[in-house]
Amino acid sequence: MTTLPQSKSVRVEVRDLRKSFNGADVLKSISFKVGPGERFVIMGPSGSGKSVLLRLIIGLLAPDSGEILIEGQPSRNAAVHSKYRTAMVFQSAALLTSLSVGENVGLYLAEHQLKTPAEIDAIVARTLETVGLKDLQDRSPSELSGGMQKRVAIARALVVEPQLVLFDEPTSELDPLMAVTIGEEILKLNERTGATSIIVTHDRELAFATGHHIAMIHDGRILFMGTPEEVQHNPDPTIQKFITAELAPPKPR
Amino acid sequence: MFKNIGQILVLFWQTMLSLPQLWRQRRKVYDQLAYIGLASLIMVCILSFFIGGVLALQIGPELVKRGISSVLGGLIGISLCKELSPVLIAILVAGRVGSAIAAEIGSMQVYEEIDALRTMNISPVRYLVLPRMVAIAVSVPILVLFSIPVGCFGAAMVCNFNPKIAVGFAGFFENLRDVVEPGDVCNGLFKSFIFALAIGIISCQQGLITRGGPRGIGRSVTKAVVNSIVLILILDYFLTRLLFFLPK
Secondary structure, eight states, X not given: OOOOOOOOOOOEEEEXXXXXXXXXXXXXXXXXXXXXXXXXXXXOOTTSSHHHHHHHHHTSSOOSEEEEEETTEETTSHHHHHHSOEEEEOTTOOOOTTSOHHHHHHHHHHHTTOSOHHHHHHHHHHHHHHTTOTTOTTSOGGGXXXXXXXXXXXXXXXXXXXXXXXXXXXXXXXXXXXXXXXXXXXXXXXXXXXXXEEEEEOOHHHHHHHOSEEEEEETTEEEEEEOHHHHHTOOOHHHHHHHHOOOOOOOOO | XXXXXXXXXXXXXXXXXXXXXXXXXXXXXXHHHIIIIIHHHHHHHHHHHHHHHHHXXXXXXXXXXXXXXXXXXXXXXXXXXXXXXXXXXXHXXXXXXIHHHHHHHHHHHHTTHHHXXXXXXXXXXXXXXXHHHHHHHHHHHHHHHHHHHHHHHHHHHHHHHOTTTOOOHHHHXXXXXXXXXXXXXXXXXHHHHHHHHHHHHXXXXXXXXXXXXXXXXXHHHHHHHHHHHHHHHHHHHHHHHHHHHXXX
């Protein structure tokens, strides 16, 4: 039985990253740095390559060119993901439907044999309580609402005690109240674990509330990078259009 | 096609490399054994009983006409042991279990569950492929071991009760004992083991390369079953040739 090593958040550096699919450029020369413990938000419209960027960082996809460094080591090297604990919360939650909620949350600990079954049960119960899902261990993921599934996915990431955690559109398809709850969970997780967080979203409220820094991505390029205030006051018309867009219904006759 | 073959070989090699971690996956192996083996047993028995019966019905009257009905037991026994039981049970398992494996892994691929495993540094080969491969490789030969006696019993029933054949139980099983040797049964078990590996690896590979939504899953399931059956029949020919050269 091994134990989880001490948590120390990691820095991430992306250098001149390019990725295309079937000849269509999705990411065109993306570069940025994320400091240890920082909450870094990648914001932009749908189809701008945000989720692809996240999959490149976690190592699910390989870039065409460029580099992603985690603590100075290339992320495409599988050993890096063994050395530094990374976790990802998927847009769809991606819970294993053949397992119960509790088994999903404890999966990392059980598969890597980091704790005894009794310890895993205790950790799972504690973690589910932390995300407001007490006593739901035995439920099937399909019995939960979308918001609850996302909180289970956050619990699953929390159990890893991650040094780097990636969130892919954490509030999409959620009602405003649930979106606020998920935003709070992201902040709590960051405070509790000190993990470096990269959040991909097109939810403006979430981006401005959670990000230390925000990168505005558009058409595969970073348009601007700065603090939430700097983004809000940036005069670029594309950025302004994105962050101030509102539905204006026609006046009733 | 060559890309598929390459992927199958790589996946098979990766599965072999993950064998030392089998003990950690034992619970999943038991679950799969129950699903593949126990759940298929009744179907295998019904299929085998009627295969034996049809075989007796087809060749029995012909042998009676030629006055050599006394060899029925041995002939049917050899056919079932060396050919019919391994091939037909493998085709049944390809349809029943191979399709289920491809559909399950394919849907996990489409709905990002396999990506989630990878982000947790859990190898899909170790977690998903290994338990299924081991369970199918163990259960199919066991199913064949059940199939052979049940098939012989089905044939003996037809031989005994069909007035056109009228070979009694005693005569049937006496000839069966004289002709069929343990080596013949081992021959069939070896074939079924190889067929099981083929079904398992093709079904897992098709699941893992699934793309798109439900239509992609359906395509993977179809390809898994069709490719498995084609490979079973091709392998059957070459294994039969190979086994001719081995001592009994």
